Amino acid sequence: MKKLLALCTLATVLIAFSFTQKDPGTGYLVGDTARDFSLKNVDGKMVSLADIKDAKGYIVVFTCNQCPYAIAYEDRIIELHKKYAPLGYPVIAINSNDKVRQPGDSYDNMQKRVKEKSIPYAYLYDETQEIAQTYGATRTPHVFLLDKDRVVRYIGAIDDNSEEASEAKEKYVENAIDALRAGKEVPVKQTKAIGCGIKWKA
Template identity: 55%
Template sequence: MKTLKATIAVMALVLFSAFTITNEGGYKVGDIATDFKLENIDGTMVSLADYKDAKGFIVIFTCNTCPYAVAYEDRIEALNKKYASKGYPVIAIMPNNTDVKPGDSMEAMRARAKAKGFTFPYLMDAGQKIYPKYGATKTPHVYVLQKTDKGNQVKYIGAIDDNYQDANAVNKKYVENAVDALLAGKEVQETHTRAIGCTIKV
């Protein structure tokens, strides 16, 4: 009986941790995000510094295998189409350990991007060195950055919107609201929301 109770307690803890969001050790709103150089699906190495004319970035940690990430693919593409020309391109980064998730391999990423017609870079966080710096815990997990004299400053962290299940039932478009505010020279009103998605696989 004690063994059963202990097993249930452990399972409850694992389940709780899967849905608990922490950002320990990662960036907070107002921090300056360091640049990176990661491989894109076309074989090129991409960094934020490559975007000389950008006003900022919509950095999204996402993947092929998470149902939440898949549910948001069209909305991520829509974000890039709406904001890349305005100076805020989407930079998608796949953070999972591909030994644990073979469906997130570079080959699979290329196939998915081609099938969906992604217009944004889809980078692999090889060695999983970048997502811990950001403090990303889920796929998808969004960081809106604004270029400043000090560097790329974090202005928003969290979810894309408030309804992962149905794009037509969204009430709050967190990322769009954040970017629209920055483009208008205003402060972002809602700077942090709870990212909903699958845990990043290590």
């Protein structure tokens, strides 16, 4: 009986889970306050947003090692960090892909990628996928720009051209940060882009 009950509970949880992960309406919207987290960085240390001293905001990027779109944006993410971390807006990259479905996105491979590309920002492993679920990240790369109070100020793509950085006309994330720094309204608060679906656990 107990087993049956456990099974039923599990089934219910699984059903609920499969709904939440497929419903794009359950994640954060612009204006929501995002939760903090404690996730393992590639250097083995746990990182929370609250640990980042003097932050005026956070560029949280759900990304991964292998998705061609994530790779196409990698240099631009590095540039964002180099430009904005000194101004108080560091990049915090998070990989939430299931390593069973996507072995190339394992923690070891994250460490390798960071070495290969000399990635200067924190690159965290969301092994339980809880943070991607809560934030409502669905693809890589997927940006959530938070202000210092962790209020979501922008969700979406980095710019308007994933294939050619040089041809990007609108730099959504940069424009949003520049607006925040100037105390102005973020001009474009939400965008959509093609990306690799986050590989959810089976």
